[in-house]
Amino acid sequence: MKIELKNLCKSFNKKTNAIDRMNLTVEDGEFVALLGPSGCGKSTTMLMIAGIYKPDSGEIRFDGQLVNDWEPKDRNIGMVFQSYALYPHMTVLENIAFPLKQQKVPKKERMERAKQAAEMVRLGHVLDRKPDELSGGQQQRVALARAIVKKPKVLLLDEPMSNLDARLKIEMREELSRLHKELGITTILVTHDQEEAMMLADRIAVMKDGKIIQYGTPMDLYHRPSDFFVAQFIGTPPMNVFRGKLIGNHLHFLNQSAELNNEQWNTAQGELDVYVGIRPHEVKLGKGGDIRAKGIVQMIEPVGHAQIIRVNIGDEQLRLFAEPTAAIEYESEITVSFHLSSLHLFDVRTGKSLRKEIMKESQTEEMVG
Amino acid sequence: MGSALKKWKLPMIMLGPFVALIFLFFFLPVVLIVILAFTNMDSAMRWEFAGLANFQKMLEDPNLFKIMKNTALYVGFTLLINVCFGFVLGILTTYYIQKEPVSLVFRTIWMLPRMSPPVVYVLLWLWFFDPSEYGVLNSLRALFHMEPVAWLHEHPMTAIILANGIIGASFGMIIFSSAIKSIPKDLFYAASVDGASQWSIIKDIIIPAVRWPLMFVTIWQFLSLITSYEYIFLLTNGGPLFESEVLALYSFHKAFQNFEFGYGSAISLVLVIIALIFSFMMWKWFGMQKMMRSSKIE
Ligand SMILES: Nc1ncnc2c1ncn2[C@@H]1O[C@H](COP(=O)(O)OP(=O)(O)OP(=O)(O)O)[C@@H](O)[C@H]1O
Ligand SMILES: [Mg+2]
Numbered sequence: 118m119k120i121e122l123k124n125l126c127k128s129f130n131k132k133t134n135a136i137d138r139m140n141l142t143v144e145d146g147e148f149v150a151l152l153g154p155s156g157c158g159k160s161t162t163m164l165m166i167a168g169i170y171k172p173d174s175g176e177i178r179f180d181g182q183l184v185n186d187w188e189p190k191d192r193n194i195g196m197v198f199q200s201y202a203l204y205p206h207m208t209v210l211e212n213i214a215f216p217l218k219q220q221k222v223p224k225k226e227r228m229e230r231a232k233q234a235a236e237m238v239r240l241g242h243v244l245d246r247k248p249d250e251l252s253g254g255q256q257q258r259v260a261l262a263r264a265i266v267k268k269p270k271v272l273l274l275d276e277p278m279s280n281l282d283a284r285l286k287i288e289m290r291e292e293l294s295r296l297h298k299e300l301g302i303t304t305i306l307v308t309h310d311q312e313e314a315m316m317l318a319d320r321i322a323v324m325k326d327g328k329i330i331q332y333g334t335p336m337d338l339y340h341r342p343s344d345f346f347v348a349q350f351i352g353t354p355p356m357n358v359f360r361g362k363l364i365g366n367h368l369h370f371l372n373q374s375a376e377l378n379n380e381q382w383n384t385a386q387g388e389l390d391v392y393v394g395i396r397p398h399e400v401k402l403g404k405g406g407d408i409r410a411k412g413i414v415q416m417i418e419p420v421g422h423a424q425i426i427r428v429n430i431g432d433e434q435l436r437l438f439a440e441p442t443a444a445i446e447y448e449s450e451i452t453v454s455f456h457l458s459s460l461h462l463f464d465v466r467t468g469k470s471l472r473k474e475i476m477k478e479s480q481t482e483e484m485v486g
Numbered sequence: 487m488g489s490a491l492k493k494w495k496l497p498m499i500m501l502g503p504f505v506a507l508i509f510l511f512f513f514l515p516v517v518l519i520v521i522l523a524f525t526n527m528d529s530a531m532r533w534e535f536a537g538l539a540n541f542q543k544m545l546e547d548p549n550l551f552k553i554m555k556n557t558a559l560y561v562g563f564t565l566l567i568n569v570c571f572g573f574v575l576g577i578l579t580t581y582y583i584q585k586e587p588v589s590l591v592f593r594t595i596w597m598l599p600r601m602s603p604p605v606v607y608v609l610l611w612l613w614f615f616d617p618s619e620y621g622v623l624n625s626l627r628a629l630f631h632m633e634p635v636a637w638l639h640e641h642p643m644t645a646i647i648l649a650n651g652i653i654g655a656s657f658g659m660i661i662f663s664s665a666i667k668s669i670p671k672d673l674f675y676a677a678s679v680d681g682a683s684q685w686s687i688i689k690d691i692i693i694p695a696v697r698w699p700l701m702f703v704t705i706w707q708f709l710s711l712i713t714s715y716e717y718i719f720l721l722t723n724g725g726p727l728f729e730s731e732v733l734a735l736y737s738f739h740k741a742f743q744n745f746e747f748g749y750g751s752a753i754s755l756v757l758v759i760i761a762l763i764f765s766f767m768m769w770k771w772f773g774m775q776k777m778m779r780s781s782k783i784e
Contacts, residue, residue: 169675190681202672206694215690219681263680 118179118193118270118303119145120166125175127161135161137327138175145180146301148294150314152350153324159307160199162324163273166305168192179271190219195264197277199307201256203248209235209259210244216267234262237292239285253280261289265296272297272304278313290317311351315339323347343470345463348394354425356461357400357435361393363462363471368393371410371430375457382462383471391471394461397425400437406454410435414449428453516758522751540752549728549736557732559643560650560718561711567651568707569700572658577692579659580666581674593663596656608720611649612638642722642730650717654710658703665699666692701772705765712761733757 120143127136136158143149151159164170166177168189177184184192195216203212214231222230235241238258248256257280264272274293278286294317297304308314314321315335322332323346331338331347342348348356361370366377366384370393377384412428412435423438426445430453437453439445462471526536544550575596579589599607614622617636624634638645669691677687693700715735718724724731724739731739733753741750 164675167675167679169678189675189678194679196676196679198672198676200670200672202670202676204673204676204690207690215677215682216680219683219686263676267680 119143119181120271120303120305121176121178121181122162122166123176123178125162125165125177126173127158127165127170128173135327136165136172139327139329141322141329141332143303143305146303148297148304148306148317148319150318150321151305151307151324152309152311152314152321154350155309157324158327159324160275161327163196163275163305163307166271167194167196167273193270194273195267195269195271195302196273197257197260197264197275199275201248201260203256203259203263205248208245208247209240209251212248212259213262213266216263220267231262231266234266235259237265237296238262238289254282254285257281258289265302268300269302272302274304274306276307276309279309286313293317312353315351323350341470341472342461345392345394345468345470348461348463348470352396354397354436356394356396357437359393359433359435360465361391361462363389363391368462371408371433373408373410375408377457377462381458381473383473390465392463392465394463395435395455395459397436398438399459400435400453400455402437402439402443402451402453404452404454407457409452409454411450411452414445414447414451417445417447426451519751519754519758522748523755525748525751527747528745536748540749543749544752544756549731552728553731553733553736556643556728556730557712557734560647560730560732561708563647564650564654564711565704565707567647568654568711569658569704571651571655572703573662573696573700575655575659576662576666576696577688580663581687581692589663593656593659596659599653600656604716604720607653608649608717611645611721615645638722639726642726646718646721646730649721650711653717654707657707661699661703662696665696669695697772701768705768708764708768709761712757712764 120141122139122141125136125139125141126134128134139158139162141149141162151162153159161170165172168184168187168191172185179192204215207215210228210231213234214227217227217230232241232244235244238261240255240258240262243251243255248259251259257277261274261277264274264277277293278289281289290313293304293306296302297317306314306317318335320332320334321338323330323338323344325346331343333341338347338351342351349358359370361368363369363377363385364387366379366382368375368377368391370391410430412430414426415429415434416425416427418425418427419441422441424441424443424445425436426439427434427436428451429435435453445451463469464471523540524535524537525533526539527533575593579592583589583592615637616622616624617634617639619625619628619634621634621637623637627634673691674687677691682690713734715732715738718730718732718735719738722730724735734757737750737753737757739750740746740753
């Protein structure tokens with residue numbers, strides 16, 4: 118089912134909008150992740166799509182049909198709530214079978230399908246327990262099973278894996294991904310975990326203060342963030358950021374200056390404060406790149422396949438990945454370098470990217486989205 | 487030994503007065519009733535032990551069967567109205583009326599009779615049931631050209647059940663509505679996403695959540711109904727004859743009208759025993775042990 122949100126607004130008090138003129142299109146069968154800081158309105162958006170909150174203004178369309186006034190039960194959705202919302206006096210099996218019971222599925226088939234769903238989330242062994250006899254992760258999986266058991270047209274998942282351990286998380290992701298491919302359910306996933314969003318989602322919508330800042334494929338968001346907020350939010354470890362100044366097409370930062378290509382970058386009229394961003398993995402040891410800097414090693418973090426090095430350049434910090442075999446010592450001075458083309462530039466005042474192609478792309482995206 | 491004394495001295499001093507008070511006002515009456523029940527004390531106030539004579543008399547009392555039946559009917563139906571009506575009001579003012587100010591006004595209206603003195607409340611009912619054509623019910627009948635009816639004479643049980651049922655509903659309403667309000671909102675949301683009907687939401691979410699309050703209200707109302715009689719006393723005084731007399735009122739009549747304190751106490755003792763048995767049954771029935779069981783977490 119194709120979901121469209123048009124100019125959606127919702128406020129809980131008279132002063133601010135929790136959701137502010139939001140536009141989002143989720144294609145039929147697409148997997149979309151909503152990513153954003155706490156309190157930005159992700160759950161509110163989900164509850165509006167589910168029909169539990171009524172929008173103050175704007176449209177919600179399923180397959181082109183206006184559904185603003187449809188009851189939740191008529192929307193054919195499955196939902197995992199952030200609080201799980203399991204029925205406390207029912208056993209795990211009864212919880213999972215509850216949506217089927219409401220659809221008047223015969224008892225035998227109902228139990229069969231509920232067991233299957235429970236198996237899928239690895240809960241076959243706790244079917245007779247009550248929710249308060251389960252761990253947080255188990256409860257979360259019951260909620261997931263309950264959401265998918267009726268094979269809905271739309272799946273809304275509000276942080277469905279936040280309480281699982283690393284291995285289980287990977288298993289559940291794979292299950293979700295498989296399920297999504299098999300059944301072609303249009304899925305919206307709310308998550309704090311950008312890795313999860315990157316892995317599962319066809320497209321990611323980054324939200325802030327009730328608005329969508331950027332909506333695009335994971336690669337788009339990673340390589341061409343249109344906004345400083347997105348650039349900072351996506352990627353671990355986060356993007357390195359320096360303060361800089363753009364004068365005409367001359368960029369001054371880290372005590373040096375570089376000339377920017379007019380075709381790639383929007384240049385400044387006069388002087389402009391900018392954030393200069395560079396992804397840690399774009400920074401190399403040695404003098405290979407266009408821009409070089411000397412720094413003092415502050416921290417070395419081995420992460421298995423690599424080590425993360427933190428260096429101080431003047432009073433600014435920079436992180437980079439180094440080969441796990443590279444012999445680097447604390448407090449030693451090293452030279453790092455990177456290419457001008459892998460820089461990201463953002464206007465300090467507006468937060469917008471100064472890269473030209475992005476401006477175009479994000480504009481078209483805005484029109485599509 | 488000495489150290490134990492030291493340890494308990496302060497608690498004893500602090501708790502002493504309360505223990506004494508509890509003994510004086512809670513325990514002593516029961517003890518007194520038990521003792522008095524075996525005497526034939528009358529207005530002369532002499533303690534004369536009479537063995538089981540009072541209970542013998544009770545078995546032979548020609549009115550007692552009628553009174554027992556009245557008590558069962560009265561307590562049963564009033565309790566039903568109290569609890570069911572209270573529950574309906576509770577759901578109405580929390581689940582169906584979501585606007586808090588509206589439901590607050592609504593609840594307050596239902597509380598009003600509880601806040602007004604019983605005499606005033608009963609006066610309203612007396613006016614309602616008045617046998618002349620000026621009574622509320624009779625003036626309604628007059629609209630259809632029907633003869634006035636002496637309601638309190640012809641349907642005394644119905645009258646006392648209605649009057650008590652309606653005033654008692656507010657208690658259940660308050661308890662139930664706060665229990666329903668404490669159910670997490672997300673449960674209702676989840677149920678509506680899962681396609682639950684209104685009936686299913688009441689049956690599968692609200693009722694299980696108010697199991698405890700339901701037991702509490704049932705037992706509490708039962709105990710207060712079986713032992714109190716002021717509304718019956720004011721409305722019909724058990725009459726006509728023994729048509730609406732219940733055990734508690736009978737005990738009062740015996741003790742303070744006929745001054746048969748011994749016999750009145752024996753009746754009260756029967757009441758206490760019935761109340762104990764009933765409470766125990768409810769306890770079992772609502773599966774107290776199961777609720778008390780601690781949860782196992784893997
Ligand atoms: N029922 C409500 N009443 C009043 N304000 C609310 C309500 N629900 C949400 N809000 C407000 O709306 C804003 C968005 O809340 P929402 O729950 O959608 O955030 P979220 O993005 O899901 O955050 P989190 O990641 O912490 O779950 C918050 O500022 C919150 O305080
Ligand atoms: Mg949330």
